[in-house]
Amino acid sequence: SRGGLSNATPPPLVNTSRRLPKMKEQKLIHEGLITESLPNSMLWIHLDNKDLVIGY
Template sequence: MKEQKWIHEGLITESLPNGMFRVRLDNEDLILGYVSGKIRRRRSFIRILPGDRVKIEVSRYDSTRGRIIYRLRNKDSKD
């Protein structure tokens, strides 16, 4: 059976080495996020910076880490 995952939205607060980020979820939890493979392969087009809003997939077994699966568009930027 496939593992159940929760999808949350959050804000990137800090960029860490090796594609890791500190993410503050909308429910105020602070977790460690890493970039998913699809975003990593398209690194030249998708830039994730502090201040960006993202969708993050969190395992029910380890709620302190998650996989960034989507960068949401900012309303004030043109990208």
Template sequence: MTEQKWIHEGLITESLSNGMFRVRLDNEDLVLGYVSGKMRRKSIQILPGDKVKIEVSVYDSTRGRIISRLDNDNKNKNKDSKD
């Protein structure tokens, strides 16, 4: 039987060493996240302020695996504005 996982969206608040990140979930919980293997192999860069999709274990809700980086709407809005 496979382990149950919750998938949340969150915001990277802090970059730590060894591909670890502090992630604030949409429900305001803080989680320690690490980059999944596929993202490491493809060298996807994650920076503070990026929105990510994170997979959190049911048994340990303080750690999770970052499975994808989501598009930031704020970056596109700032690029289009002429202010």
């Protein structure tokens, strides 16, 4: 075997979801201009800070 890794045991799987605190959803409010209405009721929006986002 090369380097002795052929019989190596992988580390056990650890569920970290119970140990990490849940983060709250952050809400942002920006002004912008709707530039396109999409067929699925989504909108392309150009924000005042020059970002392009999709919204509903």
